[in-house]
Amino acid sequence: MAEITPEEITVTDFAVREHRSLWVDAWRRLISSNTARLGMFIVAFFLLSTTFAHFFWEYEPKKDLNYSLKLKPPTLIPNEEVPSVHPFGTDKLGRDIFRRVVHGGWNSLRVGIVAVSISLFFGGLTGLFTGFYENIDTTHIEKLFLFGLTGLVLGSLSAWIAAQPIQAIFFAILGVIAAYFKDFQKGKALRMVVFAIAGALIGAILGAFVSSAVALISLIWGAITGALLSRPLEGKFFSNVMMRLMDIILSFPGYLLAIAIVAFLGPGLEKGMIAIGVVGIPVYARLTRSAVLSVSQKEYILAAQSVGEGHGRIIFRHITPNILSPIIVQTTMGLAGAILSAAALGFLGLGAIPPEPEWGSMLGDSYRYLTSGAWWAVLFPGLAIMFSVLGFNLLGDGLRDALDPKLRT
């Protein structure tokens, strides 16, 4: 037997430990779940097939028209009556439903993804800032920023009434000015009067370009905004203004507000994206804010401050990664909801402009023919909506279990 000297001992594999991050762990939990895998498969299938179809399978909806093939049932083998293959049948204009479902997916999924991105971006930032500044002493530059933002948000109301976006910018500037001269007549009534008059002037002068009625409304709202901005603005006030705005959005029934926004902006895919996105903002804002509020009480945030890290760094470096898991789950679930909302808008004729294919509008076009037996024209776009929503929901459930094992039932 060979002699072993201490020099010969090297660290073997099992003595070197694997450095597994939370995300790697979560990924392993995710792919070990059957339902999550099914969800991932469905989502990937829809995303890949629609993307490939969009780029590699040309389709011009405006030229797609063939009355001789009107409302034919699914045909796999060409015959005398139907000379071409239509696996899902044809619709009232003789268009191939299979083709339109695949290309409609590009539009439907795009609306969902863009709408959720809008909600996530604005809602997430709102939640981050309102949550973080709720209980923290703000520096001068942060005050400028928060004041400006509050002015922008408050001003956007009268800007919206007057259909004059420039108003919001002027009120944002007023906010910055209020923050810059924060010691001017501090705590005295004069300060409030000065800023209320300044706000009223901005509203009245800008509003006068539109009409006298608008000028009056802008004047009143401008005076209120100016008075609010003259207060000693702490993070708490900013957070209050933003969250009450979110409450206002939330107090409208979601679909109704989306329909109202589309009616205001005019129909079209892009308008639908904006409408659904805006309606979703409060959900993400509240979720993010609650997560930020609980994470910022943790000792590691205090520890980060005690080694001298700045607020911005703490928000984006330390807090954000810790609140990602509920947001990822909500985003995935939200995609399903946004696809459904997009389909609902399309069904009502407020989404894609015909003849552009879109699942919801395909349903809306064809449900009348159900009574004459053309079940295929409704069934296949409906199935597409159902399966894509199911896929995102399954994936969202799986992600929730994977990212937060404590919640698993």
Added chain:
Amino acid sequence: MTPLLEIKNLKTRFFTSEGVVKAVNNVSYSMESGEILGVVGESGCGKSVHALSIMQLVQDPPGKITNGEVWLDGKDLLTFSEKEMKKIRGSDVAMIFQDPMTSLNPVFTVGFQIVEALRLHNDMTKAEARERAGELLALVGIPGAEQRLDDYPHQFSGGMRQRAMIAMGLSCEPKLLIADEPTTALDVTIQAQIVDLVKKLQDDLGMAIMWITHDLGVIAEMADRINVMYAGAIIESGNVRNIYKKTRHPYTMGLLGSLPRLDEDPGAELLSVPGLPPDLLALPKGCAFAARCGYRTEKCLEEKPPLEEIDGREHAVACWHWEEIAGSK
């Protein structure tokens, strides 16, 4: 020689919906460089809040430092802006927190967090900072330090996390290290290790340490001087010998009496200070401890005793009757 840290008339208040919580009341003391100062007192007596006030990390709102001066190395910290404080935190004063389980960010590796603290105050490349982080982890006694840099906090035990926190605190070689109950959440053997480690590091690096705790045993072993706090004020301060052997304040006597002793009958009942600490929302007019004190007189209820020096810097006490207490012993 000017002291490293000098606090004058520090007052910290919390403005809550129920009223003003007087968390720190007129605290004044000084610390020399290289000194270990123990701060003791029961829960809620303002130990941690006064330390956070030094760092200006009191949560605002609702907290606010309403009065006082904090001189560190000839600079009045309370006049500093948030931006200037950012440079002081971590480089001149560092702080270690009570609960090692929550004071490391769970989504980053331990190495990343130490490297970040290093690079914030020093002009270092990533590789240099990483190397230094490895040295620091080795310094605080973590075996295989180089490899453990890539571990996440959940892969560390409680004691190791506290060591990692100490490494982070030491990273920029602060002049003053504030340790806020660093051993409370650890079991006794690990506590002893951490105490030994801090003592050794203090010998090697020579920084001043403020050790906040309610464990009088730990303090006796390591501190040079002790401040005993009660209801947001210092009621007795002095060197370890004076505090333990020539105790003059009835509260300190009560605290010491409540410790189990090895040379006593193991069956004997431990003493306890009767009653509860006063409500910081409504402090009594006179001595805050009077309600629980066996030496109480009319004067105690009417007038607040000042912190009176018995032996210069070596011993001071805030009690009207310290002379009688000294005579009775």
